Amino acid sequence: MSKLKNIRNFSIIAHIDHGKTTLSDRLLEITNAVTKRDMQEQLLDSMDLERERGITIKSHFVRLEYKDTRTNEDYILNLIDTPGHIDFTYEVSRSLAACEGALLVVDATQGVEAQTVANTYLAMENDLTLIPVMNKIDLASNELEKSLDQVETVIGIDREEAINVSAKTGLGIDELIPAIIDRIEPPKGDIDKPLKALIFDSWFDEYRGVIILVKIIDGKINKNDKIKFLSNNANYDVNELGVFKPAPLPLKSLSVGEVGYIIGSIKNVSEVKIGDTITHLKVNTVEPMPGFKEPQPMVFSGFYPGEGSSHEELRDSIEKLTLNDSSFKYEPETSPILGIGFRCGFLGLLHKEIIQERLEREYDLSIVTTAPSVKYRVTNKKGEVFEIESPAGLPEPQQLEMIEEPYIEAIIITPEEHLGNIIKLLQNRRGIHKKMDYISSERVHLTYDLPLAEVLYDFFNKLKSISRGYASFDYEFKEYVESPLIKLDILINGDPVDALALIVHREKAYNVGNLIASKMKAVIPKQLFEVIIQAAIHKKVIARTVVKAMRKNVLAKCYGGDISRKMKLLDKQKKGKKRMKRIGKVDIPQEAFLAALEID
Amino acid sequence: MKNSFGLYIHYPFCKRVCYYCHFTKQNFDKELSDKYIDFLLKELELKGDKNKIIDTVYFGGGSPGLIEKDNITEILKTISDYYTLSNNTEITIEINPEDADLDKLRFLNKIGFNRISIGTQSFNSDDLKYLKRSHSAGLSLSVINDVKTAGFTNINTDFIIGLPTQSKETLFHGFNTVKDLAIPHLSVYVLEGVKEENDNENKLDEYLYFQTDAILKNLGYFRYEVSNYSVSNYESIHNSKYWKNKEYIGVGLSASGYENGIDYKNTENLYEYFELIKEKKLPIKEKSQIIKMDRHIITGLRTSKGVKINHFKKHQETLKMLLKEQILIERNGYISIKNNKILLLNEILTYFR
Ligand SMILES: Nc1nc2c(ncn2[C@@H]2O[C@H](COP(=O)(O)OP(=O)(O)O)[C@@H](O)[C@H]2O)c(=O)[nH]1
Ligand code: SF4
Numbered sequence: 001m002s003k004l005k006n007i008r009n010f011s012i013i014a015h016i017d018h019g020k021t022t023l024s025d026r027l028l029e030i031t032n033a034v035t036k037r038d039m040q041e042q043l044l045d046s047m048d049l050e051r052e053r054g055i056t057i058k059s060h061f062v063r064l065e066y067k068d069t070r071t072n073e074d075y076i077l078n079l080i081d082t083p084g085h086i087d088f089t090y091e092v093s094r095s096l097a098a099c100e101g102a103l104l105v106v107d108a109t110q111g112v113e114a115q116t117v118a119n120t121y122l123a124m125e126n127d128l129t130l131i132p133v134m135n136k137i138d139l140a141s142n143e144l145e146k147s148l149d150q151v152e153t154v155i156g157i158d159r160e161e162a163i164n165v166s167a168k169t170g171l172g173i174d175e176l177i178p179a180i181i182d183r184i185e186p187p188k189g190d191i192d193k194p195l196k197a198l199i200f201d202s203w204f205d206e207y208r209g210v211i212i213l214v215k216i217i218d219g220k221i222n223k224n225d226k227i228k229f230l231s232n233n234a235n236y237d238v239n240e241l242g243v244f245k246p247a248p249l250p251l252k253s254l255s256v257g258e259v260g261y262i263i264g265s266i267k268n269v270s271e272v273k274i275g276d277t278i279t280h281l282k283v284n285t286v287e288p289m290p291g292f293k294e295p296q297p298m299v300f301s302g303f304y305p306g307e308g309s310s311h312e313e314l315r316d317s318i319e320k321l322t323l324n325d326s327s328f329k330y331e332p333e334t335s336p337i338l339g340i341g342f343r344c345g346f347l348g349l350l351h352k353e354i355i356q357e358r359l360e361r362e363y364d365l366s367i368v369t370t371a372p373s374v375k376y377r378v379t380n381k382k383g384e385v386f387e388i389e390s391p392a393g394l395p396e397p398q399q400l401e402m403i404e405e406p407y408i409e410a411i412i413i414t415p416e417e418h419l420g421n422i423i424k425l426l427q428n429r430r431g432i433h434k435k436m437d438y439i440s441s442e443r444v445h446l447t448y449d450l451p452l453a454e455v456l457y458d459f460f461n462k463l464k465s466i467s468r469g470y471a472s473f474d475y476e477f478k479e480y481v482e483s484p485l486i487k488l489d490i491l492i493n494g495d496p497v498d499a500l501a502l503i504v505h506r507e508k509a510y511n512v513g514n515l516i517a518s519k520m521k522a523v524i525p526k527q528l529f530e531v532i533i534q535a536a537i538h539k540k541v542i543a544r545t546v547v548k549a550m551r552k553n554v555l556a557k558c559y560g561g562d563i564s565r566k567m568k569l570l571d572k573q574k575k576g577k578k579r580m581k582r583i584g585k586v587d588i589p590q591e592a593f594l595a596a597l598e599i600d
Numbered sequence: 601m602k603n604s605f606g607l608y609i610h611y612p613f614c615k616r617v618c619y620y621c622h623f624t625k626q627n628f629d630k631e632l633s634d635k636y637i638d639f640l641l642k643e644l645e646l647k648g649d650k651n652k653i654i655d656t657v658y659f660g661g662g663s664p665g666l667i668e669k670d671n672i673t674e675i676l677k678t679i680s681d682y683y684t685l686s687n688n689t690e691i692t693i694e695i696n697p698e699d700a701d702l703d704k705l706r707f708l709n710k711i712g713f714n715r716i717s718i719g720t721q722s723f724n725s726d727d728l729k730y731l732k733r734s735h736s737a738g739l740s741l742s743v744i745n746d747v748k749t750a751g752f753t754n755i756n757t758d759f760i761i762g763l764p765t766q767s768k769e770t771l772f773h774g775f776n777t778v779k780d781l782a783i784p785h786l787s788v789y790v791l792e793g794v795k796e797e798n799d800n801e802n803k804l805d806e807y808l809y810f811q812t813d814a815i816l817k818n819l820g821y822f823r824y825e826v827s828n829y830s831v832s833n834y835e836s837i838h839n840s841k842y843w844k845n846k847e848y849i850g851v852g853l854s855a856s857g858y859e860n861g862i863d864y865k866n867t868e869n870l871y872e873y874f875e876l877i878k879e880k881k882l883p884i885k886e887k888s889q890i891i892k893m894d895r896h897i898i899t900g901l902r903t904s905k906g907v908k909i910n911h912f913k914k915h916q917e918t919l920k921m922l923l924k925e926q927i928l929i930e931r932n933g934y935i936s937i938k939n940n941k942i943l944l945l946n947e948i949l950t951y952f953r
Contacts, residue, residue, distance in 0.1 A: 561848055
């Protein structure tokens with residue numbers, strides 16, 4: 001058992017690419033948790049997809065052991081990893097709840113970015129001690145002084161407190177752990193009180209089942225203990241507990257202040273509520289910790305089986321996925337055109353893409369997804385208020401009293417030279433200016449209210465391209481606001497396709513209709529039949545394009561009876577149809593469903 | 601009664617390979633060719649099964665017309681040693697005009713070949729130039745003459761259409777020549793994988809294909825498969841096995857076979873072919889089992905007669921839709937592609953995969 005005063009629980013928070021992963025690796029290295037040779041793989045990012053996209057999706061933690069040479073004391077440093085993308089703010093905040101402090105990493109060549117700001121707010125809400133770490137000072141292009149200015153003005157921390165490092169070369173890293181020990185407070189708690197533990201993460205491991213991460217607030221938990229969750233009184237046996245170093249190391253017990261994993265007789269991740277409190281089965285005196293908010297899905301999209309996959313396969317795979325991603329919500333949805341599928345709710349667009357890619361890659365499914373939508377609040381003439389997550393649910397105009405849409409508060413930080421273009425973009429997206437601050441002589445911090453729906457449509461890429469990659473963006477949900485919105489129908493060969501319908505601002509409808517019709521023409525391949533694409537408002541057609549029927553697709557020669565070659569050829573062509581959906585007699589590719597995303 | 605089989609023999613050498621050709625072939629090299637024949641004979645010995653009755657033999661390539669007389673004799677002898685040839689076996693050989701002379705043709709006829717397929721491609725000098733063929737239209741005419749003199753009546757001529765040099769008139773001229781020469785069978789292929797796949801090219805192909813179809817119909821030729829036309833009773837028995845799901849044995853580099861419900865294909869790599877046979881192994885590179893009904897559809901829709909309707913059990917909805925849209929038609933319990941949609945064959949087939 002380790003003494004409380006020798007434990008430190010902390011996270012690293014950073015804007016994406018500012019060096020969180022590299023810095024974690026260095027810390028693992030100097031505490032000898034892994035050897036340099038193992039370092040090739042950036043260890044904390046485990047899933048393939050995470051590695052590919054360079055982001056961490058699930059939180060993990062690693063226990064580092066360190067002898068402080070100044071005092072000869074042994075310390076346990078629990079590094080709790082957090083995801084680095086704005087879609088996953090929720091997961092960041094629950095990881096932070098297990099910490100007493102955080103390293104705020106800032107790339108000194110870039111300065112403070114939108115996520116730095118957003119993460120700082122999160123850390124402050126959790127009363128964490130922040131240690132600013134200015135990274136990449138090995139690069140000649142670093143602007144350390146300017147970055148420190150920004151830390152003072154935006155974050156409000158004195159420059160003297162910053163530690164300047166290069167996570168890559170190791171420069172300055174020696175100072176880091178002593179600072180963690182000296183400045184971050186040890187966890188509080190009482191070993192003699194009954195067990196009280198906070199669940200801050202859980203996931204489903206294919207081999208081990210449900211794994212939960214806990215922080216022990218009071219008392220002690222032992223292997224084979226009988227425990228219960230306070231939220232629902234469900235009880236379980238502790239089959240295994242331990243820590244990650246980073247390899248799992250089973251222990252006999254976890255005591256107050258410690259962070260560790262528990263594997264119990266838990267069947268399904270849905271039984272586990274993040275933020276729940278654990279105690280011993282027989283204990284009735286423990287008060288629950290203030291829980292977390294359930295993550296609210298912000299973005300909704302229909303998922304349907306594409307050519308060659310069945311509804312059952314899709315359902316099974318989605319069920320399996322929710323086992324380790326409880327922030328992803330779904331319910332059955334039937335589209336007259338697309339058939340039986342699911343309405344899925346996501347934390348954000350990236351989250352949607354990740355889920356879709358996992359379904360396609362890990363489960364080898366063919367799926368067609370509809371253009372993402374936000375959740376609208378609709379009031380009808382009878383005064384009834386309800387929420388819709390897809391345009392199909394919108395009542396006829398004569399029954400409609402008003403529509404409200406979600407607005408977000410967006411933080412954008414950009415070099416001044418791109419300010420003009422960014423403001424133009426924000427206006428184009430119906431943004432409302434709130435605040436503008438210079439955080440240094442040439443960097444500007446903008447605050448805007450924006451309809452969330454406008455952010456779904458290629459906003460991020462646009463922002464990056466007009467600022468040549470220099471503007472950063474983060475957001476938070478703000479409120480529902482009434483807007484003059486109408487439904488734009490898309491018709492294929494004369495029939496409205498519910499899954500293609502969109503809700504758009506009245507003034508943008510004509511333009512959007514035209515752009516969608518031509519974008520769809522460009523992405524729908526020629527086929528046996530002519531495809532007529534129309535955009536319509538209240539049954540009135542406002543745009544029309546045609547994809548002419550295919551003329552020829554024949555391999556006239558039958559190569560010496562080589563039927564398997566023929567089959568392969570057909571299968572290849574068929575594969576090209578994988579992300580397509582047959583609507584009536586024509587095949588519509590996935591890109592066409594997402595045409596709305598790429599116009600502007 | 602025992603099944604009878606077709607037997608395909610592949611010879612992978614040509615005097616000069618053509619740029620548009622997708623077959624497995626390479627430039628002729630005497631030494632390599634001799635070695636190849638050696639191994640071909642060995643493969644026949646390895647594979648042969650006296651219990652199997654062969655009722656068609658087809659020498660394809662490449663240019664099997666280049667095989668020397670005694671080698672051909674040897675191959676035929678080995679076939680009859682290791683298989684059981686039926687009484688009136690159809691034995692075909694492909695021959696290019698530049699590889700044929702009366703003496704060789706007489707010899708082929710004498711040792712048992714009773715069908716000959718001539719690589720004419722066109723009777724128009726601009727077409728032949730476009731195809732960079734070494735023979736002239738005149739040579740083709742005289743070879744056809746020799747073929748007849750040698751005693752052949754079951755003759756096919758190959759044509760390629762879809763060339764920028766072609767028009768309705770040049771096509772008519774070529775096909776009319778065939779008719780005048782009383783040739784009972786034509787294979788007409790659309791040039792593929794050479795030109796750009798764009799709307800104009802496709803329009804030209806479409807135009808030339810349907811002109812061909814109309815002209816040949818007028819001249820009394822019946823299209824029994826996407827690319828094959830004949831007067832009655834002169835359909836190729838061997839090739840018909842491919843689309844009637846009959847069994848056939850493939851021997852030689854890249855040859856395909858279909859036996860016991862299994863499709864197999866020999867290696868396309870000459871050296872691997874030698875190696876495997878040296879180790880007394882069949883040079884088969886891949887095998888696959890295609891669901892019978894699917895195979896019936898994939899091959900049968902190539903034919904004018906079509907596919908028995910009960911093979912579509914798995915695809916009722918699709919069938920109904922394609923019938924309604926007049927892409928497919930039903931005649932006497934058979935489903936076939938409507939005449940004007942033939943060029944969409946592959947696209948249609950993907951609906952059944
Ligand atoms: N030159 C230099 N590059 C660094 C340093 N720290 C990180 N990087 C590089 O910056 C990129 C992003 O780092 P990473 O740790 O993946 O960032 P994360 O997205 O915050 O986890 C990688 O290419 C790193 O190699 C540093 O101190 N110096
Ligand atoms: S001669 Fe025939 S087989 Fe040889 S390359 Fe030319 S077209 Fe192909």
